[in-house]
Amino acid sequence: MKINISPKSHIRGSITVPGDKSISHRAVMLSSIADGITYIDGFLMGADCLSTIACFKELGVSIDVSGDRVCVQGVGMHGLKPPTHPLDVGNSGTTIRLLSGILAAQHFSTTLTGDASILSRPMMRVVEPLRQMGAEINSPDGGIHAPLIIHGKPLHGINYAMPVASAQVKSAILLAGLYADSPTTITEPYPSRDHTELMLKAMDVRILADELDFESPRSTTIWPAQALHCAHINVPGDISSAAFIITAAMLCPESHITIQDVGINPTRTGILDAYKDMGADITISNRRLWNMEEVADISVATSRLHGITISGGIIPRLIDEIPILAVAASLAEGTTVIKDAQELRVKESDRIAAISHMLRNFGAEVDTTDDSIIIKGKSRLKGCHTNPKGDHRIAMAAAIAALLADGNTSIEGAECVEVSFPGFFELLNSLGY
Numbered sequence: 001m002k003i004n005i006s007p008k009s010h011i012r013g014s015i016t017v018p019g020d021k022s023i024s025h026r027a028v029m030l031s032s033i034a035d036g037i038t039y040i041d042g043f044l045m046g047a048d049c050l051s052t053i054a055c056f057k058e059l060g061v062s063i064d065v066s067g068d069r070v071c072v073q074g075v076g077m078h079g080l081k082p083p084t085h086p087l088d089v090g091n092s093g094t095t096i097r098l099l100s101g102i103l104a105a106q107h108f109s110t111t112l113t114g115d116a117s118i119l120s121r122p123m124m125r126v127v128e129p130l131r132q133m134g135a136e137i138n139s140p141d142g143g144i145h146a147p148l149i150i151h152g153k154p155l156h157g158i159n160y161a162m163p164v165a166s167a168q169v170k171s172a173i174l175l176a177g178l179y180a181d182s183p184t185t186i187t188e189p190y191p192s193r194d195h196t197e198l199m200l201k202a203m204d205v206r207i208l209a210d211e212l213d214f215e216s217p218r219s220t221t222i223w224p225a226q227a228l229h230c231a232h233i234n235v236p237g238d239i240s241s242a243a244f245i246i247t248a249a250m251l252c253p254e255s256h257i258t259i260q261d262v263g264i265n266p267t268r269t270g271i272l273d274a275y276k277d278m279g280a281d282i283t284i285s286n287r288r289l290w291n292m293e294e295v296a297d298i299s300v301a302t303s304r305l306h307g308i309t310i311s312g313g314i315i316p317r318l319i320d321e322i323p324i325l326a327v328a329a330s331l332a333e334g335t336t337v338i339k340d341a342q343e344l345r346v347k348e349s350d351r352i353a354a355i356s357h358m359l360r361n362f363g364a365e366v367d368t369t370d371d372s373i374i375i376k377g378k379s380r381l382k383g384c385h386t387n388p389k390g391d392h393r394i395a396m397a398a399a400i401a402a403l404l405a406d407g408n409t410s411i412e413g414a415e416c417v418e419v420s421f422p423g424f425f426e427l428l429n430s431l432g433y
């Protein structure tokens with residue numbers, strides 16, 4: 001599907017964004033292996049989270065969807081059934097990696113596969129620690145890429161130092177650790193999102209993490225569990241989706257927007273910190289807790305931005321927001337340098353290459369290295385024809401750039417936004433004029 005976008009002069013309104021993708025995945029996974037029924041409200045009906053639901057249905061869990069409420073009839077930690085054919089995770093890295101941790105401990109074998117992007121993403125980062133725990137995981141190339149063939153085994157607790165800060169790897173190990181015969185400790189170089197830990201804690205699992213210090217390694221220990229208990233999960237709005245609207249409001253003239261009920265877990269708010277450092281007019285109000293997750297309303301007004309340099313511990317806290325941050329940087333005064341971002345090379349696409357390709361299409365000045373992006377502001381963006389090649393975050397970043405460019409833009413294959421933000425274009429249309 002090709003979408004045409006013309007510039008907008010104002011972005012105004014009071015809105016909500018769809019549910020958090022990371023929390024939605026975890027809600028289905030954990031309630032499936034919990035005892036009893038769980039109601040999940042505000043679930044993200046995006047393609048990635050629907051893949052997670054489809055996989056658990058194949059594993060014998062009864063899951064009903066009505067509106068944005070999901071009802072999961074938990075089968076207990078040992079109640080999953082062997083699937084009759086390979087499980088398809090679609091485009092979702094979170095699904096394949098977290099599910100690997102659960103399947104490694106089952107009494108049956110499963111094959112996990114996905115789309116072309118998934119088949120090219122690195123899997124050894126989960127295969128290696130799960131093998132250390134006793135799992136048997138194979139693939140045609142020895143575990144480097146999916147399809148993964150997982151033969152469930154009795155697992156042992158391990159002490160594991162993760163080479164990269166990745167919530168998917170950490171969560172896979174924690175989920176396997178639920179089933180192990182002794183405690184498991186994981187240390188990450190910097191804290192990554194901790195939704196799995198908070199949800200497990202809310203389900204009465206014994207789990208303990210170091211105090212949050214964004215610039216230091218963080219260790220987390222999980223003790224084996226007998227059972228998980230849950231009844232209701234309210235999913236907050238996804239800050240990664242809100243970031244696109246926040247950016248549009250900061251950069252369009254005479255704009256003001258409030259986004260209600262957004263998750264502001266501190267392991268996810270790197271984008272707000274970076275934007276504030278760039279001079280953004282952002283206010284957080286109405287803070288409260290939903291199932292141990294912090295939630296708030298975020299208000300943003302048109303802002304004069306300047307370039308910044310970011311590196312180290314903030315990177316995992318805004319990893320999915322770097323495509324849209326790069327658009328903001330192209331319109332900020334001065335240069336922005338994003339360092340230590342090598343993980344972007346192994347997302348749905350090589351996002352370092354994709355960001356620079358997309359921004360150059362709009363006429364911005366961008367340089368890259370193996371692990372960094374350097375953006376020279378302040379460009380005058382020019383409408384263009386661009387193809388995000390199936391990467392939802394690149395497509396949405398291009399759409400926001402298009403609102404701010406001179407002339408019209410067309411985005412090829414724009415339907416990929418459904419992966420994480422169903423209704424994105426409709427929402428954008430309803431906000432500006």
Ligand SMILES: O=C(O)C1=C[C@@H](OP(=O)(O)O)[C@@H](O)[C@H](O)C1
Pocket residue numbers: 021022023094165166167168169171193319320343
């Ligand atoms: O755990 C999660 O829900 C996610 C973790 C991040 O990936 P990594 O763990 O690979 O950094 C992020 O990019 C992804 O969109 C969602």
Ligand SMILES: C=C(OP(=O)(O)O)C(=O)O
Pocket residue numbers: 048091092093094095320347348393420
């Ligand atoms: C990287 C992403 O997701 P995943 O790894 O789950 O495919 C993303 O949503 O930007």
